[in-house]
Amino acid sequence: MNHGLRATLAFTFMAAMLLAVGFGQSWNLALAILNLCLISAVMSLGVNIQWGYAGLFNAGVMAFTALGGLAAVLISVAPVPEAWAAGGLNMGLAVLIIAATVALIYVLRKSLPGGALRKLITAIIVIASLYLLRKFYSPGVEAIEAVNPAKTGYLGGLGMPIVLAWLIGGLFAAAVAWIIGKVSLGLRADYLAIATLGISEIVIAIIKNEDWLARGVKNVSGLKRPVPYEYNLQNSQWFIDLVEKISASKLAALTDPAAKQAALQQLVIESSSIFVKLSYSVLFTVVLLIILWFCTRALNSPWGRMMRAIRDNEEAANAMGKDVTGRHLQVFVLGCAVLGIAGAMLTTLDGQFTPASYQPLRYTFLIWVMVIVGGSGNNLGAVLGGFLIWFTWIEAEPASLFLMELITAPMAEGNAIREHLLESAPHLRLFLMGLVLLLVLRFSPGGLLPERVRHV
Amino acid sequence: MTILVGENMTGGYGGADILHSCTVGVDRGEIAVIVGPNGAGKSTAMKAMLGMLQLREGRVVYNDKDITQLTPQDRVAEGIAFVPQTNNIFTTMTVEENLQMGGYLRDSGIDQTIQQIYELFPILAEKRRQAAGELSGGQRQQVAVGRAMMTEPAVLMLDEPTAGVSPIVMDELFDRIIEVKRTGVAVLMVEQNARQALNIADKAYVLVTGENRHTGTGSELLADAEVRKSFLGG
Amino acid sequence: MPETTDILNALVLFGNFVFMPALSYGSQLALGALGVTLLFGILRFANFAHGDTMAFGAMVAVLVTWWLQSLGVSLGPLPTALLALPVAILATSLLVLLFDKYVYRYYRKQKSPPVMLAIVSVGVMFMTNAIVRFIIGPDDQRFSDGQKFLVRARDFKEATGLNEGIAIKTSSVITIVVTVVVVVALFWFLNRSKTGKAMRAFSDNEDLALLSGVNPDRIVLITWLITAALATIAGVLYGLDKSFKPFTYFQMLLPIFAAAIVGGIGQPVGAILGGYIIAFSELAVTYAYKKFFRYLLPEGSEPDSLVQLLSTDYKFAVSFIILVVVLLVRPTGIVKGKVI
Incomplete structure (x- = not known):
């Protein structure tokens, strides 16, 4: 089967599955899944840049998405002036101390030759600055966290549009990635x-x-949304008119004006939620397409060819004078930036930032399954993987519950084994994910949409 | 009568043939050397005799037995020992442990053989408890040869044993190899240092592009004007 | 100058809250890191499933312990889990051998790059994790029984007349004793036995080991068996010391990897050193020294803060920082390990 046809078929199948959820379960659910599919696809693209293009194993995807989420908070939330007044000065000084320490060590490394003396002085500077830092940092933190802890207790953000955070989130992730890459690449x-x-x-x-x-x-x-709120929609005449127009035939069947009014209201409430989700879908699709466009361009450029050459034979590329570590750093930072963008989008969609929800299986390794199942090295494959695996992940939960109910049906109500099996059913999807990953790696290592190998 | 011979060997590593109907053999108590320019297939010929590449044509005969289909490990068990050119010792293990690993397949008599090897290479006895990776280049080669000798082989194959060692160490190594020969072992080696190798060779093969160009005793080839002109720099 | 009893009090305090816990935690890390490092030396990949393998072994031990407890079997002052240990090791060995046969072997024969095997181990991690959660659930489980303390803090105080006491937990003593026994046995095996030497030879120079007649399948099999045993023992000891919770075992991956790399990956001695270095740093950095200094410093100059370098929430940061420093300064680790 040729590549284009295969991709078309795969995406048609995916669309059909989402439509099936829409018709079978509810459109709200279908769109909710779609939105997360879109975000997953972006994450998957990010990991694909690293693994698919360059063969880098990033086991910290979770961190970079969380950094994106943090950016969403820091950009969109209104600043808390009281907190700034209480601890802003201290925190500012703490930042200055850190900057001064870094600068001092930098100068030191430039001016003194390496050796025991330099190490000693570096250590002294670090310890002294840590001591100084505590002096300002701890009281600052205490003061800030004491400001109305039930509602704020933090510095707040910049009060800017949250969409800006998608960019900043990418930058945050890229900055951290640069440090990590600097330390560990080349080994x-x-x-x-x-x-x-x-x-x-x-x-x-x-x-x-x-x-x-x-x-x-x-x-x-309560992060500010980039799309309308359901409540506002429900009270906007244009929206009510729109709903009325779309479902005119349905409403026409009702003769009783009161019933008609009630039905319309119900429809407006349902549609508002669908409208909001749809708006997100549009935004996410735009981002996905932009990133996909860049990825495709990059992959087909001389840069992309060089990356693949490095991936396929690092030694030869090194011998040809390519700066392998430098290229790896570049690609690692880029991939993490994409992960940061996806993370910011995710937090935007959730409307809240919940650090405790970041779990490595869900936020790191599931993304890996997406890339490998979709097709590492192939951007469309990564997108497909994001869609397919997220869909499976969501639908596997009711499916495994259903399976367990089927298996345990002959057992008596209240049977301990039955209860246990039903209760444990959700964990089956982890098993499924591991199995899918291993099966694809073994029997179709290129994934569903394998990388196109060009023979020049 | 030769104990190990590769007859009309033709083949390569999957791609184009490197060896073209090349014949190399060695008998007990003699040193046979393979010399020739770079890329002549010297090491390849030796590896073919160990079974590290598949021959398209020709065969390898050991003790009148066709061993062409045996794996390298099986050939080692049969009594053919091989010392690779690089990575030929266990660097993190002691000298004695290296020798023990050489005798891994043997059930008994290991300690005795180790004593014999210590007699052959006295420096190894001195350094027996030291990690092999800490030794000098010449000493490491002795460990490598000693390890190979642990199977009490009938044939010892050496792939450029003097690569990268100083001339003095090279002479010392050749002296040791002559002593190994005197114990009745057939020694087959590939050498870059053609003149010195021919000096100690009982039998010598000059290979060029995977074919036999000259064959004879070491002194015959040293005396051959053409060999001298083409391969020994005059 | 502080009085002698004050110095003693400070030392006892430190011993009780830093030294003893670090000793047992370090032993658990060392056993975990030994497994990772052996696997790395022989199969040459970083096994991301190791934490979950530990969880699996510990889970089997928990279940068997419960069963034994229900039968009324007990070891008296010692935890019943020790009786369950052999069964748990057996079950874990079976699990890893199954994974090796159906998963890892293929990639080994293909000579896949190490990073590929690491990703494969992620799949294994998912499955092992799911098995554990499916059988025992994601929650905390307690299974330790027997006598909790060998020496109670109160008894210690009464015996010595000091203000501070050292409480010696049975689980700590068991951890340390078991670790010493296991490590001695392992090193005897690696350095003295023929198979152990063959393992080291295989790790050092695979081609030459093959040329010497070492059977790679046998080496791999033995490596998995040892790894399974080490992982189970480490998992059970950790569970006895703290409690059994599947996710904590996943989180132990980082300190375990850090210990293996700090010590020098592929180097058993390094793994043990690394385990204790990580554990001691973690506890020393997250301990609040306020009381400690109150004994040592003259009156009036006591610190008013907790004197805690890092809050315990950041204990992962300690292993990470040590890891980063090692990668920067000496990527081969303390005992020179494999670096490409």
Whole structure:
């Protein structure tokens, strides 16, 4: 089967599945799944840039999506002036101290030759600055977190449109990725995986515990949306008119004006929620298409060819004078930036930032399954993987419950084994994901839409 | 009568043939060397005799037995030992452990053989408890040869044993190899240092592009004007 | 100058809250890191499923312990889980051998790059994780029994007359004793036995080991068996010391990897060193020294803050920072390990 046909078929199938959910379950659910499919597709593209183009194993996807989410909070939430007044100065000084320390160490490394003396001085500077930092940082944090802790207790954000955070989220993720890449690239391939696994734990720990930053596990909710609110829609005449127009035939069947009014109201409520989700879908699709366009361009450019050459034979590329580590750093940072964008989109969609919800299986390794099942190295494949795996992930839960009910049907109500099986059914989808990953890796290592290998 | 011979060997590593009907053999108690320019297929010929590449034509005969289909491991078990050019010792293990690993397939008499090898290579006895990776280049080659000798082989194959060692160490190594020969072992080696190798060779093969160009005793080839002109720099 | 009893009090305090816990946590990490490092040395990949393998082994031990407890079997002052250990090791060995046969072997024969095997291990991680959660659930389970303390803090105080006491938990002592026994046995095996030497040879130079007649399938089999045993023992000891919760085992991956790399990956001695380094740093950095200094410093100059370098929430940061420093300064680890 040729590649184009295969991709068309796969995406048609995906669309049919979503439509089936729409008709069979509800349009609200179908759109909810679609939106997360779109975000998953962006994440999957991000990992594909790293793994598919360059063969880099990023085990910290979760951290980069969380950084995007953090950006959503820091950009969109209104600032808390009281908190700034209480602890702003201290925090500012803390930032200055950090900057000064970094600058001092930089100068030191430039001016002094390497050796025991330099190490000693570096250590002294670090310890001294840590001591100074505590002096300002701790009271600052205390003061900020004391400001109306039930509602704020943090510095707040910039009060800007949340869509801007999608960009900033990408930058946040890219900045952290640069540091991690700088440290661990150029060593063994799996060191990057271990280092990213570490950074993911730490980023989440920081976000959970630094309440002054984004309220930690107390969560920030009610993030401003880039799309209308259901409530406003329901009270807008244009929207009611629109709903009336669309469902005119349905309403015409009703003769009783009161019943007609009630039906219209019901329709307006349902449609408002669908409209909101649809608006998100449009926004996400635009982002996905833009990133996809860039990815496709990049992959087919000389740069993309070089990346693949490096991936397929690092030694030869090195021997030809290619800066392998430098290229890897580039591609790693780019991939993480895409993950940050996706993370910011996700938090925007949720309307809240809940650090405790970041779990590595869901936010790191599930994305990996998407890329590998979809087709590593192929952008469309990664997108398909994002759609398919997210869909499966969501629908596998009711499916495994159904399966367990079927299996346990002959057992008596209240049977302990039956209860246990029913209760444990949701974990089956983890098993399914592992199995799918292993099956694809083994029997179709290129994924559903394999990378096109051009023979020049 | 030769104990190990590769007859009319033709083949390569999957792609184009590297060897073209090449014949190389060695008998007990003699040193046979393969010399020739770079890319002549010297190492390939030796590896073919060990079974590390599939021959398209020709055969390898050992002790009157056709062993062309045996795996390298089986040939080692039959009594053919091989010392690769690089990575030929266990660097993190002690000298003694290297020797023990050489005798891995044997059930008994290992300690005795180790003693014999220590007699052959006295420096190894001295360094027995040291990690092999810490030794000098010449000493490492002795460990490598010693490890191969642990199977009490009938044939010892050496792939450029003197690559990268100083001339003094090279002479020392050749002396040791002559002693190995005197124990009745057939020694087959590939050498870059053609003149010195021919000096100790009982039998020598000059290979060019995978074919036999000259064959004779070491002194015959050294005396051959054409060989001298083409391969020994005059 | 503080008085002698104050110095003693400070030391006892430190011993009780940093030294003892670090010793047992370090032992658990060391056992985990040994498994990772052996697998790395022989099969040459970073096994992301190791944490979940530990969870699986510990789960079997929990279930068998419950069953034994229901039968009324007990070891007296010792936890019943020790009796369950052999069964758990057996079950875990079976699990990893199944995964090896149906999953890893294929890639080994294909000579896939290490990073491919690491990704494959992610699939195995998913499945193992699901099995554990399906059987026992994601929640905390307690299974330790027997005598909780060998020495109670109160008894210690009474015996010595100090203000502070050292409480010696049975689980800590068991952890340390078991670790010593396991490590001694492992090192004897690796350095003295023929098979152990063959394993080291295989790890050092695979081609030459094959040329020497080492059977790779046998080496791989033995490596998996040892890894399974180490993972189970580490998992059970950790569970006895703290409690059994599947997710915590996944989270132990980071300190375990860090320990293996810090020590020098592929180096058993390094793994043990690394385990203790990580554990001691973690506890020393997250301990609040306020009381400690109150004993040592003259009156009036006691610190008013907690004197805690990092909150315990950031204990992962400790392993990570050590990992980063090692990658920057000495990527081969303390005992020179494999670096390409």
